[in-house]
Amino acid sequence: MRAKTLLAFGDVHIPHQNAQAVEVFCLAAERIKPDLIVCLGDILDCGQFSSHPPTYGVPETDYHDDLKVANALLDRLQACCHRLVMVEGNHEYRLDRWAAQTCEGRGAYSMLAPRLQLSKGRSKFTYVPYGSATARYPHYAINSRIIAVHGWSYARHATKHHLQISQGKSVIHGHTHRADSSIIQNIWSPGSVIQARSGGCLCKPVPLYGTGRPVEWVNGFILGYLGRRSDTLYTIPIMDNRCILPDGAEITGVAA
Numbered sequence: 039m040r041a042k043t044l045l046a047f048g049d050v051h052i053p054h055q056n057a058q059a060v061e062v063f064c065l066a067a068e069r070i071k072p073d074l075i076v077c078l079g080d081i082l083d084c085g086q087f088s089s090h091p092p093t094y095g096v097p098e099t100d101y102h103d104d105l106k107v108a109n110a111l112l113d114r115l116q117a118c119c120h121r122l123v124m125v126e127g128n129h130e131y132r133l134d135r136w137a138a139q140t141c142e143g144r145g146a147y148s149m150l151a152p153r154l155q156l157s158k159g160r161s162k163f164t165y166v167p168y169g170s171a172t173a174r175y176p177h178y179a180i181n182s183r184i185i186a187v188h189g190w191s192y193a194r195h196a197t198k199h200h201l202q203i204s205q206g207k208s209v210i211h212g213h214t215h216r217a218d219s220s221i222i223q224n225i226w227s228p229g230s231v232i233q234a235r236s237g238g239c240l241c242k243p244v245p246l247y248g249t250g251r252p253v254e255w256v257n258g259f260i261l262g263y264l265g266r267r268s269d270t271l272y273t274i275p276i277m278d279n280r281c282i283l284p285d286g287a288e289i290t291g292v293a294a
């Protein structure tokens with residue numbers, strides 16, 4: 039009996055993506071042909087709708103061009119997996135908050151909203167909105183043991199924190215742009231473990247909001263084998279234009 043395969047990635051922050059890292063991830067996906075790919079949110083930066091002023095020197099892009107890049111990425115991933123899931127991030131949700139402020143914004147909402155514009159025409163696709171009155175704790179249940187969320191914390195020990203509050207489930211998350219994992223014995227189910235894991239980001243690993251302070255951001259993604267009764271999750275770091283998969287295959291990409 040073969041385990042199902044999962045790939046999870048997040049925090050691409052188009053147009054601030056690291057094109058090399060995105061290419062390596064796509065090549066890995068095309069090699070693995072996973073059953074499921076989960077985007078952990080913030081595929082788009084949506085900086086055009088931010089309440090913060092743009093960072094000096096960072097070129098501004100057209101939101102529709104960013105949408106096209108995001109949809110092309112989702113198209114490419116859908117072509118090599120069985121099901122694609124997008125768990126919305128706080129950056130996509132920026133647009134909802136922006137639109138809600140004015141009636142003009144509310145009128146333009148359907149033309150702009152990532153939750154609509156990234157879902158159009160897709161089948162075998164699930165979009166989990168970041169905020170809604172009915173889904174207070176939005177998440178995607180990968181199976182009975184693991185949930186995917188954008189991220190509940192940006193704190194230094196965010197991953198451990200996710201494990202503390204996930205109420206007995208394993209949880210994979212994005213949002214922090216860092217790679218981290220925490221695995222503990224599941225005391226309620228002897229012989230099993232629960233874990234929280236973040237796989238890093240696919241954006242440029244240097245913040246563009248210009249604080250000048252070093253960060254621990256890592257380009258990478260999560261690879262999972264989902265069994266009937268247990269799972270194994272790996273974090274795959276991307277270094278420059280390459281990564282190495284658990285089977286020893288080295289993936290090298292040249293960004294278009």
Ligand SMILES: [Fe+2]
Nearest residue numbers: 080127128213
């Ligand atoms: Fe985020």
